[in-house]
Amino acid sequence: MYQEILKISKRRGLMYPSFEIYGGLSGFYDYGPVGSRIKQNIENLIREYYVLDEEFMEVECPILSPQDVWVASGHLDNFTDKLTECVKCGEPYRADHLVEDKLGVGCDHMSVTQLNDNIIKYKISCPKCGGRLDKVYDYNLMFKTYVGPGKYKVCSYLRPETAQSTYLSFKRYWEVGRKKLPFGVLQIGRSFRNEISPRKGMVRLREFNQAEIQVFVDPEAKNAPRFDELSSMEVDVLDGEDKEHQTTLSGAMDGGLIDNQLIAYFLGKSVKLFKEMGINPDALRLRQHKDDERAFYSSDTWDIEYLSPSLGRIELVGVSDRTDYDLTQHSKLSGANMQVSLDGRKFTPHVIEIAYGIDRPFYCVIESAFHQDDKRTYFSFPPKTAPYTAAVYPLVRKDNIPEKAREVYDNLREKGVMALYDRTGSIGKRYARADEIGVPYCITVDYDSLKDDTVTIRFRDSMQQERVKIKEIPSKF
Numbered sequence: 001m002y003q004e005i006l007k008i009s010k011r012r013g014l015m016y017p018s019f020e021i022y023g024g025l026s027g028f029y030d031y032g033p034v035g036s037r038i039k040q041n042i043e044n045l046i047r048e049y050y051v052l053d054e055e056f057m058e059v060e061c062p063i064l065s066p067q068d069v070w071v072a073s074g075h076l077d078n079f080t081d082k083l084t085e086c087v088k089c090g091e092p093y094r095a096d097h098l099v100e101d102k103l104g105v106g107c108d109h110m111s112v113t114q115l116n117d118n119i120i121k122y123k124i125s126c127p128k129c130g131g132r133l134d135k136v137y138d139y140n141l142m143f144k145t146y147v148g149p150g151k152y153k154v155c156s157y158l159r160p161e162t163a164q165s166t167y168l169s170f171k172r173y174w175e176v177g178r179k180k181l182p183f184g185v186l187q188i189g190r191s192f193r194n195e196i197s198p199r200k201g202m203v204r205l206r207e208f209n210q211a212e213i214q215v216f217v218d219p220e221a222k223n224a225p226r227f228d229e230l231s232s233m234e235v236d237v238l239d240g241e242d243k244e245h246q247t248t249l250s251g252a253m254d255g256g257l258i259d260n261q262l263i264a265y266f267l268g269k270s271v272k273l274f275k276e277m278g279i280n281p282d283a284l285r286l287r288q289h290k291d292d293e294r295a296f297y298s299s300d301t302w303d304i305e306y307l308s309p310s311l312g313r314i315e316l317v318g319v320s321d322r323t324d325y326d327l328t329q330h331s332k333l334s335g336a337n338m339q340v341s342l343d344g345r346k347f348t349p350h351v352i353e354i355a356y357g358i359d360r361p362f363y364c365v366i367e368s369a370f371h372q373d374d375k376r377t378y379f380s381f382p383p384k385t386a387p388y389t390a391a392v393y394p395l396v397r398k399d400n401i402p403e404k405a406r407e408v409y410d411n412l413r414e415k416g417v418m419a420l421y422d423r424t425g426s427i428g429k430r431y432a433r434a435d436e437i438g439v440p441y442c443i444t445v446d447y448d449s450l451k452d453d454t455v456t457i458r459f460r461d462s463m464q465q466e467r468v469k470i471k472e473i474p475s476k477f
């Protein structure tokens, strides 16, 4: 399935490995002309859910930050993977992956010493050439660079997440937002991680897209005023002790599974959002981080995972109570005051973070929408994520039919409808092409159209056709 999706994605311009003509570079993907539209639709849906519906702010910060930011955040010391390299062929490996493959259990929390011991104990060697593996060490995943020339150059890093750059201007949002809590700040943008060996295509990239939301709250008020809207939502839960539950959000709250209402609310909101994007909701589950997996400052952290038929579990969003850790850290190192005064109290706000990937949901939208049978291949994207709403076809390329079709097409564009105009090949071939990029409606202009101003609309999922008046087309979408 994955190979089939990748084949169509390349052929139809959804996504494909970058730098192909120079042999490619692992961990980088292009969004093609069709994929870019789907990605933008996904981003806009996130804006709709948070900027429009929750009245959160949106900011954009540089992707490059000076070293101090990453000293304060802890990334310089802790944002590492355990690396080992083959002494003979030089192949790099994540040591925890090698030990995990041998032992069959998760090893991503083993220390350097534990990993070294296991490699020796189980005689693990280079999977590629059988060579000896070198000592395991902590390898920082940030891309390092310098800003400016010569002795004035400033050591900097490409951000491994957008969150930190959002925190730095906390006091500006506080002022702009008229000194009230809670408020949220969304940032959509690129981040970078110099992964040791990116696997699974779009699921683990070195340059990737994120939409991270920081909700600044009063530590004494972690309730969600709109929780009732989502409280009866049914969810599959895997708790921090690997126990499965089928419950509702309010059930998970009442049973003490989720630490506070805000986490539960944003988990529910995310499930709703993924569903609206077109991700199969039956494949989603809420997974709580285990004690040894959660950051030491976090009081509770959850992921929403999608079970992919081809790639296994994929983490789509993390919802975490980060307490006052980040603001306090940046306050300590910079000297800036990050406290607020509210109702006669002085305190540092807490942060609930909702951290979405964009590339992973993108892939999961595509996979969830993928259908193939002996007759055809198509993507059943919902209208909100489909790259184009409609395709317009002249039946033949003569007798004023193309002119009429062009008129229909221009009218749609003038109304703000993203449409395609395609006059090449048989109607059947044109339907097949539109199916392969998931266009919901195909409109054919024929000889009758010239007489009575009607066209045929063909619906993608049912393949049914309907004759409608040209002026009634938009009402069919």
Ligand SMILES: [Zn+2]
Binding pocket: 086, 087, 088, 089, 090, 091, 126, 127, 128, 129, 130, 131
């Ligand atoms: Zn080797």
